[in-house]
Amino acid sequence: MRKNELVTVAITDMTFDGAGIGHVEEAGRKVPIFVRAAAVGDTVECRVIKVLKNYAVGIISRILTPSPHRIDPACAVAEKCGGCAFCHVSYEGELSYKTQSVRQAYKLNYPHEIAVADCRPSPLECGYRNKIQLPLSPDGTFGFYSLHSHRVIPSEGCLAAHPAFLPLQKAVEEWISRNNLTPYDEETQKGLIRHLFLRRGHHSGETMLCLVLNSSRRPADFPVEDLKKSLGQRSDLKSVWLNFNPKKTNVILGESFELLWGEERIEDTMNGVKFFISPRSFYQINTAQAERIYAHAASYLSPEDVLLDLYCGIGTIGLTCAKKVKEVIGIEVIEAAIEDAKENARRNGIENARFFAADAAKTLEILAALPQKPTAVIVDPPRKGLSADAVAALKEIAPEKIVYISCNPATQARDLALLKDAYIPGEVTPYDMFPRTGHVESLVCLQRQTN
Numbered sequence: 001m002r003k004n005e006l007v008t009v010a011i012t013d014m015t016f017d018g019a020g021i022g023h024v025e026e027a028g029r030k031v032p033i034f035v036r037a038a039a040v041g042d043t044v045e046c047r048v049i050k051v052l053k054n055y056a057v058g059i060i061s062r063i064l065t066p067s068p069h070r071i072d073p074a075c076a077v078a079e080k081c082g083g084c085a086f087c088h089v090s091y092e093g094e095l096s097y098k099t100q101s102v103r104q105a106y107k108l109n110y111p112h113e114i115a116v117a118d119c120r121p122s123p124l125e126c127g128y129r130n131k132i133q134l135p136l137s138p139d140g141t142f143g144f145y146s147l148h149s150h151r152v153i154p155s156e157g158c159l160a161a162h163p164a165f166l167p168l169q170k171a172v173e174e175w176i177s178r179n180n181l182t183p184y185d186e187e188t189q190k191g192l193i194r195h196l197f198l199r200r201g202h203h204s205g206e207t208m209l210c211l212v213l214n215s216s217r218r219p220a221d222f223p224v225e226d227l228k229k230s231l232g233q234r235s236d237l238k239s240v241w242l243n244f245n246p247k248k249t250n251v252i253l254g255e256s257f258e259l260l261w262g263e264e265r266i267e268d269t270m271n272g273v274k275f276f277i278s279p280r281s282f283y284q285i286n287t288a289q290a291e292r293i294y295a296h297a298a299s300y301l302s303p304e305d306v307l308l309d310l311y312c313g314i315g316t317i318g319l320t321c322a323k324k325v326k327e328v329i330g331i332e333v334i335e336a337a338i339e340d341a342k343e344n345a346r347r348n349g350i351e352n353a354r355f356f357a358a359d360a361a362k363t364l365e366i367l368a369a370l371p372q373k374p375t376a377v378i379v380d381p382p383r384k385g386l387s388a389d390a391v392a393a394l395k396e397i398a399p400e401k402i403v404y405i406s407c408n409p410a411t412q413a414r415d416l417a418l419l420k421d422a423y424i425p426g427e428v429t430p431y432d433m434f435p436r437t438g439h440v441e442s443l444v445c446l447q448r449q450t451n
Contacts, residue, residue, distance in 0.1 A: 020039060022044075041067030134169065142155060160435070164205075164236065196209070202288065212254070241279055273320050276347065293441060297378055302324070304325075307327065310363070310379045338355045359389070383408040403444075
C-alpha cells in the first residue's frame with residue numbers, strides 16, 4: 001500500500017473510537033487498515049492516508065456495500081466532532097459491538113472461559129448526560145474538541161446532553177459577546193474565558209453553572225450583574241460559580257472556586273437516596289443507567305453483610321446499598337469527597353455508614369480497628385483498574401464476595417485474573433453507560449472459593 005492509494009476493504013471489526021477495521025492483502029500478508037466512520041459489514045473504497053510498519057489508516061472515498069447497521073448520523077457535526085464513535089451505527093449494532101468488545105477483552109486478559117451477557121441498553125439514547133464541559137472557540141461560541149485535537153467544533157446542542165443546557169449555553173455566549181470578553185488561547189495563554197461547565201440533577205432538575213477563567217481571581221470589572229440578567233429568572237438554576245485556572249494545562253478545573261450566587265451544592269436522588277453535589281463531586285453522568293447498575297450490585301448483598309465500598313467517592317454506591325446491609329464502610333483517597341459522603345449520609349438519616357479518607361495501602365489499618373470485618377466489597381475503580389495495593393488488600397480482607405464495577409473491561413479482566421486463585425467470577429454484565437460513544441461499563445460478582 002502507498003499513501004493516497006485507493007483500496008477496497010471489507011470491514012469486519014471496530015475500535016472503541018468508531019474506526020472500522022479491515023485487512024488488505026500486501027506481499028502475502030493481511031495488513032490491518034483502520035477506516036474512520038466505517039461500520040462492521042461495510043465494504044468501502046478508501047483512500048490510504050497513512051502507512052506504518054504493521055498497519056495503515058484510511059478514509060472512506062465511497063461506500064460500495066453498506067452495513068445493515070449503518071445509519072445517517074443525527075448530529076450535523078458528528079464527523080468533525082468525533083465525540084460519538086457510533087453515530088453512524090444503529091443502536092442495536094452498537095450494543096452488539098459493545099458486547100463483543102467486552103468478550104474480547106476477557107478473551108485476551110482472563111485465562112479461563114467466562115460468561116459475558118448481552119450489553120444492557122441505556123434507558124435514554126439521547127439527552128442522558130447530566131454534565132457537560134464546553135471549551136470556548138476563538139469566535140466566542142462553545143463546543144467540543146475535534147477528535148485528536150484541541151480545535152473547537154461549535155455546538156448548537158449536543159444530542160447526548162440534556163436539552164436544558166442549550167439555552168444556558170446560548171445566554172452565556174451572548175453575554176460574552178456583549179461584554180467583549182476574550183476566549184482563552186492555548187498557544188499564547190491569553191484570553192479570559194476557558195470553559196463552560198454545566199451539570200444537572202436528573203430527577204431534581206436543579207442545575208449548576210460554572211465558568212472557568214484564565215485567571216487566579218475574579219477581575220475587578222467582571223460583569224456579574226449582566227451575567228445575572230443574561231441567565232434570567234430560571235427556577236432550575238440553583239448554583240452559579242467561577243473557577244480559576246491560570247495554568248497551562250489540559251485539566252479543565254483549577255484549584256479555587258468562587259460562588260457568585262445561589263447554593264453551594266445542587267441536589268439529586270439516586271435509587272431514592274438524596275445526594276448533594278458540589279462542582280468537584282464525582283457523580284455518574286447517566287443517572288438512569290447508574291441506578292440500574294447500582295441496583296444490580298445491591299442484589300448480591302444481604303442484611304447480614306458488612307459492606308466495604310472502596311473508591312467510594314461521595315458515597316453514591318454505598319449509600320444506595322445501605323438499607324440492604326448491616327453496615328457500610330466507605331474509603332476514598334480524596335478528602336473532600338469523604339466530607340461530601342458524610343454529609344450525604346447525615347442528610348439522608350443513614351446511620352449505618354462510616355467513611356474514611358485513605359488510599360488502598362491504609363485500608364487494612366482502618367479495617368483492623370473496626371469491630372467487624374467486611375463480608376462484601378464493592379469496587380468501582382478508575383480506568384487503570386485496581387492498584388497492586390488494592391489487589392493485595394482484597395486478598396488480605398478475604399470477603400465472601402466482591403462486586404466489581406468497571407469502565408474498562410480489559411483492566412477488569414486483568415484484575416480478575418490476579419484474584420482467580422481465591423475468587424470465582426460469575427457472569428459479566430456489560431452496561432451501556434454512554435450511548436454513541438466507545439465506552440462501556442461492566443459488572444461482575446466474585447465469590448470466595450471455600451476449598
